[in-house]
Amino acid sequence: MTLAAPTDIQAPLALIIDLDGTLIDTQADFVVALNLMLDDLRLPHIDGAFVAQTVGKGSEHLVAQTLKQVDAGTNRFELAMQRYQRHYSEINGRHAEVYPGALEGLQRFAELGLPMACLTNKPTDFALPLLADKGLSRFFSHVFGGDAFPRKKPDPLPLIKTCQALGTAPAHTWMVGDSSNDAQAARAAGCPVVLVSYGYNHGRPIREVDADAFIDRLDELHWS
Numbered sequence: 001m002t003l004a005a006p007t008d009i010q011a012p013l014a015l016i017i018d019l020d021g022t023l024i025d026t027q028a029d030f031v032v033a034l035n036l037m038l039d040d041l042r043l044p045h046i047d048g049a050f051v052a053q054t055v056g057k058g059s060e061h062l063v064a065q066t067l068k069q070v071d072a073g074t075n076r077f078e079l080a081m082q083r084y085q086r087h088y089s090e091i092n093g094r095h096a097e098v099y100p101g102a103l104e105g106l107q108r109f110a111e112l113g114l115p116m117a118c119l120t121n122k123p124t125d126f127a128l129p130l131l132a133d134k135g136l137s138r139f140f141s142h143v144f145g146g147d148a149f150p151r152k153k154p155d156p157l158p159l160i161k162t163c164q165a166l167g168t169a170p171a172h173t174w175m176v177g178d179s180s181n182d183a184q185a186a187r188a189a190g191c192p193v194v195l196v197s198y199g200y201n202h203g204r205p206i207r208e209v210d211a212d213a214f215i216d217r218l219d220e221l222h223w224s
Helices: 027-040 048-054 059-069 077-091 102-111 124-133 157-166 180-189
Strands: 014-017 116-119 142-144 173-177 193-196 213-215
Touching (some): 077 124, 116 157, 157 180, 173 180, 180 193
Parallel strands (some): 116 142, 173 193
């Protein structure tokens, strides 16, 4: 497809691409790690539907909402975070799959000479080995996790800092993501935003989000 975007949007000189729900389907990893954490705490399990509605705002938010979901209270948060991080680091990528079209899209963008950064709310120590394990790290000159900056998406700061690292102005740096977090951050930072239709948008229809375009596969992203 050709990207149908307003004429005032500049063609990209660089791309910022989200990770979970955009490049890689990691829902099963989250479910397994969270349920192992809940086993340690002798609490009931959560399911994939809960994770799909909750993931995307960082590990702290995910763990806190999981404890709330199973009526565990907040006093076990620190222990839960420790157990979750341990389990996730052990299974990171084991149950995850690269989305169809993601590798092909990254290859084409690289052939066009576009600098790319991966910007995710996932901790950097989880993002880097996941990208390496799936053969995607070679496409990115920068990988910034949710702990790379003082604030996470949907705050615009991570996008502004990533544009600075790429050396491109926000108006020439497109954000490609899967949720309202990505869109809100991009709008506030001054970046055009394209959303994929298949990711995790907190249980809300993705086309309700304010974005410049929507695509069903990453390799559908084209521009004039």
